[in-house]
Amino acid sequence: MNQIAILCGSQSCEHDISVLTALQVLEKIKNRYNVHILYITIEKKMYSLKPIDFINHYRNLSKFLKNKKEASFIHGGFKCKTKKVFIDSVILTCHGKNGEDGILSAMCEFYDLAYVGPQVLTAAITLDKAMTHKILEGKINMTPYYQVYKKDFTVDLEAEMAYPLIIKANTLGSSIGIYPCFLKEDYVRLLYEAFKYDESVIVESFLEDIKEYNIACYQIKGQYYFSEIEQVIKKEDILTFKDKYEAKYHKRILNADIDDYIVEMIQKMALETCELLNVSGVVRMDFMVSNGKVYLGEINAIPGALAMYLLDDDVLEMLLFESKRVFLEKKTYISSFKSNIYERTSIKK
Numbered sequence: 001m002n003q004i005a006i007l008c009g010s011q012s013c014e015h016d017i018s019v020l021t022a023l024q025v026l027e028k029i030k031n032r033y034n035v036h037i038l039y040i041t042i043e044k045k046m047y048s049l050k051p052i053d054f055i056n057h058y059r060n061l062s063k064f065l066k067n068k069k070e071a072s073f074i075h076g077g078f079k080c081k082t083k084k085v086f087i088d089s090v091i092l093t094c095h096g097k098n099g100e101d102g103i104l105s106a107m108c109e110f111y112d113l114a115y116v117g118p119q120v121l122t123a124a125i126t127l128d129k130a131m132t133h134k135i136l137e138g139k140i141n142m143t144p145y146y147q148v149y150k151k152d153f154t155v156d157l158e159a160e161m162a163y164p165l166i167i168k169a170n171t172l173g174s175s176i177g178i179y180p181c182f183l184k185e186d187y188v189r190l191l192y193e194a195f196k197y198d199e200s201v202i203v204e205s206f207l208e209d210i211k212e213y214n215i216a217c218y219q220i221k222g223q224y225y226f227s228e229i230e231q232v233i234k235k236e237d238i239l240t241f242k243d244k245y246e247a248k249y250h251k252r253i254l255n256a257d258i259d260d261y262i263v264e265m266i267q268k269m270a271l272e273t274c275e276l277l278n279v280s281g282v283v284r285m286d287f288m289v290s291n292g293k294v295y296l297g298e299i300n301a302i303p304g305a306l307a308m309y310l311l312d313d314d315v316l317e318m319l320l321f322e323s324k325r326v327f328l329e330k331k332t333y334i335s336s337f338k339s340n341i342y343e344r345t346s347i348k349k
Contacts, residue, residue, distance in 0.1 A: 001088045001320060004033040005078070007104060009040040009061075013176050013197065014095035017304055019058050021093040024305045026051055028316055029091075036085060038071065038078060044098070046071050048080045073111045089323045091316075092117030092281070092302055096173055100302045101127040114327035116319045117281040118301035125277060126299040127171050129202045140273055142296050143204040150200055155188055164206040167191060169198035173300060180206055207290040212297070213258070215270050216284045216307035218315060220322050224274045227310035229266055230254050232286075254310075265294040273299065280326070281319065282306045 008022035009015055022037065029035060030051055037049040039061060048071040049057075057064035071078050077086035090113050092104055102123035108115040118126065125131050130148040145162065148170070149155075167190045169177030177197035179190040194201040216227040231253040258266075266287050273285060273296060284303035288295045300307075308316065 001324060002034050003036070003077075003086060003088050004029060004320065005036045005038050005087045005090045006093055007038045007040070007090050008093045009042075010094040010096075010098040010104070011040070011042045011044050012094065012096035012098050012100075013172055014100075015042055018094045018096075018099065019061075021095065021302075021305050023055065023058060024308065025091055025093055025316065026054070028308065028313060029320075032317065033320075036078075036087070038090075039065075040094070040098075041065070046073075046078075048078060048085070073107060073113075076112050087113060089114040089116060089320050089327075091115070091306075091320070093306065095302055095304065096127070097171060100173070100300075101171065114323040115281075116316075116323045118283070119278060119280055122277050122279055123301045126279075126283075126301045127173075129168060129170050129298070130200065132299060133202075136273065136276065136296070139276060140269055140296050141294060143207065145205040147203045148200060149191060149203070151195060153191065153201075155191070157184055157187065161187075162205065164208070166204050166206045167194050168202050168204065169194045170200040170202045171198055173298070207288055207295065210288045210290045213262075213266060213287045213289065214284055214307075214310070215266055215287070216282060216303065216310040217270060217274055217279065218282050218311070218319060219274070219280050220318060221325070224271060224279075226267060226270060227307070228254055229258060229263060230310060231258070262289055262292075262294060269294060269296055282308075282311070282315070284310070 006022045006025055008018045010018065012018065026035060035051050037051060037054040038046055039049055039054070040046045041062065047065050047068055053064065069081050071080040074084060077084060079085070090108055092099065092115055094100060094104055100123060102118070102120040105115065105117055105120045105123050109120060125135060133142055133146050136142060163184065164180055164182040167179045167181055177194050179193055181187055181190050191201055212232040214230045214232060217224050233253065270285050274283070277299070279301070282303060284300040284307040286297040286300070288297050306316070
């Protein structure tokens with residue numbers, strides 16, 4: 001295993017966070033492998049960059065890439081101009097739509113590329129908050145109330161709804177497109193705000209007086225391994241973009257001092273979620289604790305920095321080798337079937 005590609009960027013509200021994730025992953029593997037950066041612009045054009053160029057120009061890639069030739073996937077790798085590069089494994093670091101939703105996992109499957117990241121179906125489910133609710137309902141404890149709206153929604157404001165509520169763009173992450181709603185008079189207005197980001201919106205119970213915890217996990221040969229639990233400290237009613245990504249707002253408590261019962265419940269629910277959804281790569285799950293009860297908040301199939309701040313440095317290397325093992329195992333399955341159906345079928349002219 002020598003040639004590794006880091007795939008980042010893409011057309012997403014979380015494009016910039018993806019670039020930062022790629023930089024953090026690059027820092028961990030740049031001295032071990034021959035690394036190629038595959039950067040996708042917000043216009044969905046892909047370019048191949050040397051790591052040093054990516055590091056030096058990540059703040060203004062559009063200017064650096066002006067007049068550069070696009071790259072494209074080929075079977076087993078990628079090419080730029082006439083140069084072909086064959087890849088041992090691709091590390092997926094795209095967040096949100098056009099990446100974390102399974103599109104790039106499917107691209108890797110189609111072009112016969114091993115990859116570190118979620119399988120296609122798992123990614124598609126976990127990015128869709130409403131679908132995650134439907135699949136885990138009755139199995140994993142999530143928020144006690146949720147409602148999904150489409151663009152042509154109607155609202156019965158006289159219906160009994162227990163305010164406050166939290167309104168979310170259904171397929172976004174990084175705390176983008178999320179609005180707490182405390183008053184009935186604000187409900188429709190905030191729905192429209194969320195619809196600026198997505199074609200569907202989910203409304204959930206707003207759990208008050210909560211503590212928030214994260215746990216990361218990964219799978220090697222069918223066995224799940226979990227990180228320590230971190231407690232997340234927030235400044236506002238909800239965990240904001242600033243809380244997550246701006247240093248002066250950011251605070252985490254690793255190895256949090258948590259009641260043993262809460263630890264046990266988070267670990268149990270995390271394992272059950274992993275098994276139900278067949279997670280792979282690195283996944284981070286966000287939990288909320290309110291009045292002694294544990295709720296699963298979200299599943300991040302491609303978390304920021306791949307949640308490596310919660311895991312040992314050698315995990316990424318293990319996952320690269322696991323991606324190749326899974327890739328080679330898939331190659332042993334029968335994927336075509338010979339028949340004489342053409343001889344038995346006639347087309348009327």
